Amino acid sequence: MSVTRSAGALGAARPLMRLVTMSGVPILRQLHLEERLLRRTADNWCVINDGTAPPTIVMGVSGRVSELVEIEPVLRDRVPVVRRYSGGGTVIVDQGTVFVTFICNKSAVAGLQPFPRDIMSWSGQLYDKVFDRFGEFHLRENDYAFSHHKFGGNAQSITKNRWVHHTSFLWDYDVKNMDYLKMPKRAPEYRLARNHTDFLCRMKEYMPSRSVFTDGIITALGEQFSVQPTDLETVLSNDEEFVPSTKLLSQQDLEEIVSSKGSSSLGVQEVEA
Template sequence: MTMLRQATKVGLPFMNLVRFKGLPILEQLHLEEKLLRTSSDNWCIVNDGTNAPAIVMGISGKPSELIEIGPVLRDHVPVIKRFSGGGTVIVDSGTIFVTLICNKDVVPGVQPYPRSIMSWSGLLYSEVFQGIDGFQLRENDYVFGDHKFGGNAQSIIKSRWIHHTSFLWDYDSRNMAYLKLPARAPKYRSARNHAEFVCRMKEYMPRSIFIERTMKALESHFSVKPVNLDAVVGSHSSGYVHSTRLLSKHELKDAVTTLLESRALSG
């Protein structure tokens, strides 16, 4: 069996695998951005939960349109603007993160365009959720039926791309109140609030089984090599300035002021 598995891996592209448990999401995003822009290898990062709740926005997101700034400031919830596109999420210890960073020609048939990458990732995760009714890729979300449990974001540069996903294995319903209903939302959402729109992956699959199946699915496409954190940080830390950052309280307060001024002018 071992010889057969080794034989089937001949010719598969290499992928480094880094696994964490509870890594702060800001540190994870900084690492991902470094690896995307400074490495020439393929990477998978799996982070089983983050250490504390945080809101993560896409690169073009506007706080005044996407989050309830008053409660966020009152409760000292960190707000992060990441380097990739996509929507706004709140993450915590119940979120499982899976990130794929690849050279543009590494996966046969996948072009460095959002739709092509998304379609391939949907096939990859269909292997993970095989046997579970209702799983599908729907308008760039992973869903069971019409309930979202996985949100995706991407960034594509000249020769490489990143596709990262936050899976809602579990969540605190109270945290969803920090997020506004976005003006741009998938049609299948049908203006549902967060509580009606999302679901918990734990109702469909144990946490450890999900990670195990994800690793197995990756091994169908790559020759996966585990790598420790020290090796990753040590070889990709010099002279890089990341764009992912924590928004300051001053920026959030300014967003409220701008919103109020805009309403006053339009009123």
């Protein structure tokens, strides 16, 4: 009985988490939405986007294109390259990727300090509840992994009063797309210099369906938050003045890197307001 009363008391005090679920939204549009929710609202958000098109390379704010992307094949095949507003590494995403983003006020999680390691620890504990029946789940350095194989890459952005933790989950992936990415110079120790296909795994080999995955996230969130499905149109007013920092790199940007033979002119420093 005491446990029931305690759960009820906690439930009454749970902060609100607005839930937005989408399917197939282009990753550039998703990132613009996230940045707007981060900077123009005061609510906590969970954004889930099931798949994206077309296949797109997404880089962290401080990544150097020449070090991370095979530029000539990307130009040849016209693969979009996006520089997002958050830190973290480089990924290629497509219909096989499931995106989950948490956008929270600093006070949203009791006792959580707004630092990268603390946020990763919190998220790892939350996802442990999602995956505990499906595989040997680990938070390995800054990745989500089944045993020693990565299936989730993370990035974060921390502002004065709020933070973002977003993940690209590999439900499935096209091996050919990995050829557009270079082996990063900085890699987690547990990678052990493995190539992409030896290092990664597919979630579909561990879980029965995408809906089981997303339902698990919502259930786990419900233990800490009052989760409220939200229609964005009822929340966001027109905000034509908002200019996101996430950008699609132009063909000219990429061609200039090729012509300068690896110039680092597109490398930028990560700065948060």
